[in-house]
Every structure is written in C-alpha cells, then in structure tokens.
Amino acid sequence: MKKKIVVLSGAGISAESGISTFRDSNGLWENYRIEEVATPEAWNTNPELVQRFYNLRRKQVMEVFPNAAHVFFRELESHYNVVVVTQNIDDLHERAGSSNVIHLHGNIRYAKSSGPKQEAKYYPIEGWELSMNDLCDDGYPLRPHVVWFGESVPEMERAVETLSDADYLIVIGTSLNVYPAAGLIHYVSNSCEKLIVDPKVSELPVDSSFTSLAKSAVESVPELKKFFGIDSLRS
Ligand SMILES: NC(=O)c1ccc[n+]([C@@H]2O[C@H](COP(=O)([O-])OP(=O)(O)OC[C@H]3O[C@@H](n4cnc5c(N)ncnc54)[C@H](O)[C@@H]3O)[C@@H](O)[C@H]2O)c1
Structure with missing residues (x-):
C-alpha cells in the first residue's frame, strides 16, 4: 500500500x-484591510466592494499558472x-x-448563496466576474465561495x-x-x-x-x- x-x-x-500572500505585505491583502473585504460584516456593510475585491482576485487567479x-x-x-x-x-x-x-x-472559482441558510451548494463561475444581480435559486445574491474571518x-x-x-x-x-x-x-x-x-x-x-x-x-x-x-x- x-x-x-x-x-x-x-x-x-x-x-x-x-x-501575493498577505503576511508579506503587512497584513494587507492587495492593499485592502482584511476587515474591509473578508468578513461577514464587510459583506453586510458594502457587498459591492467585497464582490469587486474577489472579482479582481479571481481574474488574477485565472491569469496565472x-x-x-x-x-x-x-x-x-x-x-x-x-x-x-x-x-x-x-x-x-x-x-x-x-x-x-x-x-x-473555499475556492474562488465557485459561488454560493449569501442567504442565511449556509448550504454546501457551490456553483462554478463562468469567467471572472460575479455581479450583485447574479442570484441564487433562493433569491439571494451569489457570493464567492470563500470562508471569511469569523465564519466556521x-x-x-x-x-x-x-x-x-x-x-x-x-x-x-x-x-x-x-x-x-x-x-x-x-x-x-x-x-x-x-x-x-x-x-x-x-x-x-x-x-x-x-x-x-x-x-x-x-x-x-x-x-x-x-x-x-x-x-x-x-x-
Ligand atoms: N493564493 C491564495 O489563495 C491566497 C493569497 C493570499 C491570502 N489568502 C488567504 O489568506 C490566508 C493567509 O494565511 P496563510 O498562512 O496561507 O498565508 P500568510 O500570508 O499568512 O503567510 C504566507 C507564508 O508564506 C511564506 N512565503 C512567502 N513566499 C513564499 C514562497 N515563495 N514559498 C514558500 N513560502 C513563502 C511567508 O514567509 C509566510 O510564512 C489564508 O487563509 C488564505 O485563505 C489566500
């Protein structure tokens, strides 16, 4: 065996x-503070900013090898x-x-519902951009399939x-x-x-x-x- x-x-x-890693840039992730883009609070406060941040990360991931x-x-x-x-x-x-x-x-190439029910259902994202108008079956906007700080x-x-x-x-x-x-x-x-x-x-x-x-x-x-x-x- x-x-x-x-x-x-x-x-x-x-x-x-x-x-880039984030420890090597003083705890910032591509010049953003983690609290601004990688927490449930960030999504509740400014979902467009969070969506844009991950769209750019996804674009970058798709361009590298x-x-x-x-x-x-x-x-x-x-x-x-x-x-x-x-x-x-x-x-x-x-x-x-x-x-x-x-x-x-999580995996940035996938999306999941931003609704209150955290089901393990993930949807592959075509291309690099997820819009706030892309809705899940439950009617909530799709969010990136990533585990944010403070989430289980x-x-x-x-x-x-x-x-x-x-x-x-x-x-x-x-x-x-x-x-x-x-x-x-x-x-x-x-x-x-x-x-x-x-x-x-x-x-x-x-x-x-x-x-x-x-x-x-x-x-x-x-x-x-x-x-x-x-x-x-x-x-
Ligand atoms: N590529 C990605 O998906 C990505 C990028 C940045 C942050 N994140 C997220 O942020 C969190 C960061 O925690 P972490 O511990 O993964 O990263 P971290 O940024 O906290 O630490 C990175 C570590 O990698 C080392 N390192 C730097 N360059 C290296 C190289 N060329 N070869 C080997 N090691 C090198 C650093 O010395 C450091 O110890 C993760 O949970 C992750 O989800 C992910």
Whole structure:
C-alpha cells in the first residue's frame, strides 16, 4: 500500500505563480484591510466592494499558472497517496493535476448563496466576474465561495480525519497564523514525519520535531524530490 502524504499549503506556495500572500505585505491583502473585504460584516456593510475585491482576485487567479511546487505534489501521486489540504482559495493545486484537494477556506472559482441558510451548494463561475444581480435559486445574491474571518470552517473535520493516519506531513507556504487551520499540525500521529518549507521558517511557531527547509516553495522541490526518492523511482 502506498504511504500517505498530507500537504498543508498556504498563500506562500502560490507566491511564485504571482499571487501575493498577505503576511508579506503587512497584513494587507492587495492593499485592502482584511476587515474591509473578508468578513461577514464587510459583506453586510458594502457587498459591492467585497464582490469587486474577489472579482479582481479571481481574474488574477485565472491569469496565472501553477508553479513547480504545485506540479511536484501532483507528481508525488505516482508513488504516494497524497492529500492536499489548502488554505488557498485559488485553484492552482487542481490545475496542476492534484486529484485530492481539500479547500479549508473555499475556492474562488465557485459561488454560493449569501442567504442565511449556509448550504454546501457551490456553483462554478463562468469567467471572472460575479455581479450583485447574479442570484441564487433562493433569491439571494451569489457570493464567492470563500470562508471569511469569523465564519466556521466546514472542511475542518475532513482535514483532521485525513491527517490522523498520515505517514508524512509537509507544511508549505503558511505563516500558521490563521486558526483553526494552523492547529491542524497537531492532529498527526507521533510516528508521522513532518517537514516545513518557508523562506522565513525560523519565525514560524513549530518545534524541532519538524525538518525545516528555509527555501521558497519552488526552490525546495529538488530537496523534496530527494527526500521522497522521486528521482530514483519510476511510475
Ligand atoms: N493564493 C491564495 O489563495 C491566497 C493569497 C493570499 C491570502 N489568502 C488567504 O489568506 C490566508 C493567509 O494565511 P496563510 O498562512 O496561507 O498565508 P500568510 O500570508 O499568512 O503567510 C504566507 C507564508 O508564506 C511564506 N512565503 C512567502 N513566499 C513564499 C514562497 N515563495 N514559498 C514558500 N513560502 C513563502 C511567508 O514567509 C509566510 O510564512 C489564508 O487563509 C488564505 O485563505 C489566500
């Protein structure tokens, strides 16, 4: 049976594809304060601004491509059972070919109802623009399928379950600042081998049980290939 690798990714893995993280720009996301654009209160106060913000993020996501790190995690599937648990709302893991991706914070290419009933019904968005006139079946405007700060994270349970029997955990491109996602690193078993990739790894809240690679996601690929014996294996 193939060994299981769980990848916990964050905004940093998509940085080299051209999507900026927010910790690296002083807590701002593309020059917006999080409270202005990524909370239920923001939607209640100024839904047009929130819609516009995510329309621009979606447009940007559609203009960029997966990088060598996204592709590496797809390649690993030839030799390992790989589950990607991502905090990212972009779809670059899927576009690189990863077949098992859990989006903790949603997927910007999809929409859902902004009504009070939070059903798990998601609609693919044609193109990059969602308008306030695009209504859901229940009559409420469609909003981006993203989990805002202050909202619950329905995929947490599935993520915890998948981590519990992982043989390896690779944490990549996340500041481990956003909860509950950051707490996931504590759900692996004692025998799980843990790696963390981040240029600022020394500043991250992990202990010495992790093998640290102080590199960018793309720069870490040769080392990860060596670690997992990918160069010497054939699919
Ligand atoms: N691409 C996206 O979908 C995107 C982008 C920005 C923010 N977000 C959202 O904001 C939240 C941010 O939390 P987070 O922890 O994911 O990101 P974060 O912005 O808090 O932290 C990013 C981390 O990535 C590291 N990093 C920067 N460049 C890197 C590179 N080239 N290779 C590897 N690591 C690199 C940084 O040192 C930092 O530790 C997430 O929940 C996410 O939903 C998503």
